Amino acid sequence: MSEHHYHDASNVVNPEHAEHHIVTPLQYSYVYGGLIIGTIITVLAADINLGVFNPIVALAIACTKAVIVILFFMHVKYQSNLIKVTVGAGFFTFIVLVTMSLVDYMSRAWGLW
Amino acid sequence: MANTIAAAHEHEATASHGHDDHHVSLPQHRHHFETQEQQREAGSFGMWLFLLTEIMFFGGMFFAYLLYRNWYYDAFVTSSNQLSVPLGAVNTVILISSGFFMALAVWAAEVRKKKQLVRYLILTTIFGLAFLGVKTVEYKEKWEKHHIPGASFDVHEFINPAIDAKTGKAEQRPLAPDMAQKTQVFFFLYFAMTGMHALHMIIGLGLLGWLIYRAQRGDFTDGYVAPIENFGLYWHFVDIVWLFLFPLLYLINRHPLQ
Structure with a gap:
């Protein structure tokens, strides 16, 4: 009886339950566009002389792109x-x-x- | 079954049993997992733990880069400008495209479209191969210019930079002979980091061939997406490493004369 009471075949009372989410191709294409734009900005920003801020800007853009990849391509946002x-x-x-x-x-x- | 309470519970038990059977519908669902969702999450969790060890592995090289760039900054600037920014930028776009098709492959597996899954996996492979092709062109140029660290490394160009025909001035700021030797440190890190990255891609391309074969057989379009999904995580991780390698190796300082 008690076993039946706690049995949760569809896993909904599990605190780790996350709705399975399928990212659509349209959303992926927005992410793709964003990453391409990020690449262009990286190259253009490197051609402007910002002194010590050049590597900071480059790393900031790279980190932004990495976070976008992790959240959407790697589905972490929906995990x-x-x-x-x-x-x-x-x-x-x-x-x-x-x-x-x-x-x-x-x-x-x-x-x- | 005179006992009505027991009879009622027996009915409940069979109903629950039937429910369980519905959930254990796929041959891939291992019996030690309560639900498919739990199995799937355990798989992603394991894959992420592996990727964290990869972050530490590449992280060590990025840290070595950080220290030596700080130490031998002039050598790093001069050698960085030996790399072709157009080739690096094109390769970044190629790799992002490969990752995009990999993401679409995961989608195709989720919505159970076999033809599209195979097509997207093949596109992922083609763009991956294109990346390695461009990398080969770059490595070949380094070989020809004796920019591979070791006994035949040539510092001549860094001590006596080429003269720009239009301005009549040196293209680069000349380096003192001892600093010029330190360009080898940059090229060592360049080959170590892009080489390990390329090795990861070669392993990935091998796995892609195996996944295409199995996808063709219909293994992943019947609700069993985990291998495609977890390979996708690996492939995107390799993308992320390149997103950092490109600015750090190719774009250190585009204004060496100022």
């Missing part, structure tokens, strides 16, 4: 919280590793980086 947190945790860990390594690197020869 359960488990997948979203997993992806976020991975990038967060990567940033922690880079930051801590840079802190070590920069503090060893202060001012000479």
